[in-house]
Amino acid sequence: MHPRQNGKSRIRRYDYEIQEFLFPARKSLIYISLITAVLINLMPFDKVILVLRPDFVALTLLYWNIYQPQQAGMSIAFISGLFMDVIDVSIMGQHAIAYCLITFFALILYRRLRLFNAFQQIPAVLWILLSGQGVVFLTGILAGSYIPEWYIFLASVTGALCWPLLVFLLGIFRKQRIDRDEV
Amino acid sequence: MQTSPQFFKPGSNPLTRMFFFVLLSVFMMIADARSDAISEVRRVIAIVIFPLQKLAYLPFSLQERVEQYISDFKLIEEIDHLRHEYLSSRYDFFRLRALTSENERLRALLGAAKQTEIQTILAEILYVPRDPFSRKITVGKGSSSGVKAGQIVIDDLGVIGQVTQIYPWTAEITLITDKNHLVPVQIERNSLRTVISGTGRNGELELRFLSISTDIQEGDLLITSGIGGVYPPGLPVGRVTHIEYDRSHKFARIICTPVAGVDRHRQVLILTSSPPPVTEIPDNPESHASQTKRKI
Numbered sequence: 001m002h003p004r005q006n007g008k009s010r011i012r013r014y015d016y017e018i019q020e021f022l023f024p025a026r027k028s029l030i031y032i033s034l035i036t037a038v039l040i041n042l043m044p045f046d047k048v049i050l051v052l053r054p055d056f057v058a059l060t061l062l063y064w065n066i067y068q069p070q071q072a073g074m075s076i077a078f079i080s081g082l083f084m085d086v087i088d089v090s091i092m093g094q095h096a097i098a099y100c101l102i103t104f105f106a107l108i109l110y111r112r113l114r115l116f117n118a119f120q121q122i123p124a125v126l127w128i129l130l131s132g133q134g135v136v137f138l139t140g141i142l143a144g145s146y147i148p149e150w151y152i153f154l155a156s157v158t159g160a161l162c163w164p165l166l167v168f169l170l171g172i173f174r175k176q177r178i179d180r181d182e183v
Numbered sequence: 184m185q186t187s188p189q190f191f192k193p194g195s196n197p198l199t200r201m202f203f204f205v206l207l208s209v210f211m212m213i214a215d216a217r218s219d220a221i222s223e224v225r226r227v228i229a230i231v232i233f234p235l236q237k238l239a240y241l242p243f244s245l246q247e248r249v250e251q252y253i254s255d256f257k258l259i260e261e262i263d264h265l266r267h268e269y270l271s272s273r274y275d276f277f278r279l280r281a282l283t284s285e286n287e288r289l290r291a292l293l294g295a296a297k298q299t300e301i302q303t304i305l306a307e308i309l310y311v312p313r314d315p316f317s318r319k320i321t322v323g324k325g326s327s328s329g330v331k332a333g334q335i336v337i338d339d340l341g342v343i344g345q346v347t348q349i350y351p352w353t354a355e356i357t358l359i360t361d362k363n364h365l366v367p368v369q370i371e372r373n374s375l376r377t378v379i380s381g382t383g384r385n386g387e388l389e390l391r392f393l394s395i396s397t398d399i400q401e402g403d404l405l406i407t408s409g410i411g412g413v414y415p416p417g418l419p420v421g422r423v424t425h426i427e428y429d430r431s432h433k434f435a436r437i438i439c440t441p442v443a444g445v446d447r448h449r450q451v452l453i454l455t456s457s458p459p460p461v462t463e464i465p466d467n468p469e470s471h472a473s474q475t476k477r478k479i
Binding site for chain 1: 197198200201204205207208209210211212214215216221224225228229231232235236238239240242243308309310311312319321348355449
């Protein structure tokens with residue numbers, strides 16, 4: 001038993017599961033949000049923003065795998081990973097591995113993570129994102145490149161800080177759908 | 184859409200699925216490094232992504248439009264300035280013409296190959312990956328505009344890199360700062376020929392294997408020598424910024440910065456017709472800068 005799992009949060013968890021089972025998010029919503037994330041990742045930014053820009057595809061995948069694990073899944077993560085590989089001109093499979101790992105962590109932790117609100121989820125999101133970037137980093141080194149600067153990992157920090165905003169925005173769309181069904 | 188609630192998860196557990204996909208990714212990475220089979224997949228995905236790339240670039244092109252519109256107001260000043268510039272460069276032009284004809288005559292005397300006029304394609308930079316491992320950029324012109332792999336890319340200041348992968352509407356350019364990229368250069372001051380290589384770090388090039396006694400100074404400009412036939416001669420590549428003499432080593436450590444700035448421009452020029460090789464192409468495959476195949 002989790003120490004924080006008192007009566008109130010159990011109700012909240014129950015609420016979430018009801019939402020998930022009875023009102024699954026439409027698949028199209030997941031695809032649209034992922035395409036939007038790819039679009040933001042594609043923006044041709046300059047130096048500082050380029051370094052600080054979080055990987056929105058990873059964040060969006062994390063969101064859907066925490067809040068709708070039945071609808072999202074690892075194959076979507078794998079395919080979006082391949083897309084990011086082509087976009088980032090990296091070795092095919094580099095981002096795919098990272099996104100699969102992120103999805104894996106989301107799938108084994110989603111019950112526990114849903115007990116907390118978006119702000120309390122930040123530390124967990126941070127280390128999940130860092131593990132994803134670590135995989136990209138390691139595969140890059142194995143592929144015979146140089147050791148990059150430490151500040152590339154700042155993208156994970158900004159990503160974790162963007163997490164509450166993302167939960168809020170995607171939550172609006174998801175809840176809208178639920179409301180419409182209830183009417 | 185599901186109509187009835189599901190109480191059991193379909194499919195296998197996350198760990199099994201992750202192992203499956205990780206194995207698949209590792210297989211793809213090895214296949215990507217060893218063979219060209221994956222590049223077809225890459226090409227298909229690149230075509231799918233192209234409209235998204237254009238869409239993501241839209242705000243920036245709009246911004247450029249607006250900037251251009253604003254700058255239209257300054258046109259009169261600019262015309263004055265340009266007229267002045269034109270007159271002063273007129274003298275250089277006449278001299279250049281005289282020198283060109285003289286050069287042609289001398290070349291004809293020597294029996295050397297004629298230098299062809301170089302055609303260029305203007306392309307905008309669509310995407311600079313954040314990935315620290317790839318010193319590559321994507322531009323918005325591809326095989327439909329006549330871009331071919333191996334062509335040289337420059338900006339108004341100097342060499343940026345070389346086209347390494349082409350898609351129908353986009354092309355990938357490997358920058359000269361890429362670790363596996365070599366450019367045959369010479370020092371402008373004394374025509375000493377050597378080969379410059381990228382270090383993999385941003386804005387840093389390195390001259391390897393130049394002995395301590397070499398005549399090289401900080402501030403020397405390096406231009407392409409034209410040897411190898413890939414790069415046309417005379418394009419600025421980099422400037423020597425740091426020379427380190429370590430007595431325990433045979434070679435000096437020479438660091439240069441590239442003259443061209445990829446991060447400063449949105450437009451680049453692709454040279455479509457490279458000149459015929461001025462000298463014989465050496466057999467050593469290392470000097471072919473086009474060979475930037477990654478090894479895993």
